Amino acid sequence: MTVYDVAAKLPSIDVLRDRCKALAVLDRIIDDDPYYAYTREWGDDEAALMSDGSGNEWAIVFTGHGAFIRVFDHESAMTPYRDPDHELWPGLLDGIPEVFRPHVEEPAFGDGAGQLVATAVLWRLTDDDAWRAGESITFPPSRGPYEHTGGPDGSGMLDILFDDIVDRYVEFAEDYYEIEVDAAVVDHVVAHRPLTDAVVRALNPEATVAELREAVTEVGYPIAAT
Numbered sequence: 001m002t003v004y005d006v007a008a009k010l011p012s013i014d015v016l017r018d019r020c021k022a023l024a025v026l027d028r029i030i031d032d033d034p035y036y037a038y039t040r041e042w043g044d045d046e047a048a049l050m051s052d053g054s055g056n057e058w059a060i061v062f063t064g065h066g067a068f069i070r071v072f073d074h075e076s077a078m079t080p081y082r083d084p085d086h087e088l089w090p091g092l093l094d095g096i097p098e099v100f101r102p103h104v105e106e107p108a109f110g111d112g113a114g115q116l117v118a119t120a121v122l123w124r125l126t127d128d129d130a131w132r133a134g135e136s137i138t139f140p141p142s143r144g145p146y147e148h149t150g151g152p153d154g155s156g157m158l159d160i161l162f163d164d165i166v167d168r169y170v171e172f173a174e175d176y177y178e179i180e181v182d183a184a185v186v187d188h189v190v191a192h193r194p195l196t197d198a199v200v201r202a203l204n205p206e207a208t209v210a211e212l213r214e215a216v217t218e219v220g221y222p223i224a225a226t
Contacts, residue, residue, distance in 0.1 A: 001151040007131035020048030071120035073154025120155040194224035
């Protein structure tokens, strides 16, 4: 899987935003140090964030102009750290609209010297009919069975946001948190139905809506009336 495959499978911006919020809520219910997070205070924008704690991460910034996605896979042969000057892989930003340049130059996504650290980049303007990526990227040869599951550029780490998000999250929770979660409960959150104590307890018997209210409200996810 490459950034081009991912671009063809990601949903619209609005659906993607809702899925990112759902992931953040699911993870926050299960763990107070979540793998997936969401903030509505990314400067003037909103952002979904993923970090696996091992150097792999992605960020999706939702703006008034559309959405910008940055992926970094520290094991990818496309890492800018392969180069003394941390140059991006050729073609990664080809064709990116100027309105997304502030995110390319975002210090949180850089190496401390102003250079973007990324192995894959995608974007979509509000009036676009599809996600875009740099034109004519030539990917490094496959490493075979030793290839990172995210593909040569790490973009496959975004696959949890595809249309089968419920099944993928169930599998993720089993692998990462080592717990079994009910697909119906995950579907409840992915569908943005109001959060209830029953849903929370199904994911984490020790948690309550009251305890999570502030965190969930900050994400912008609905809570059932009490």
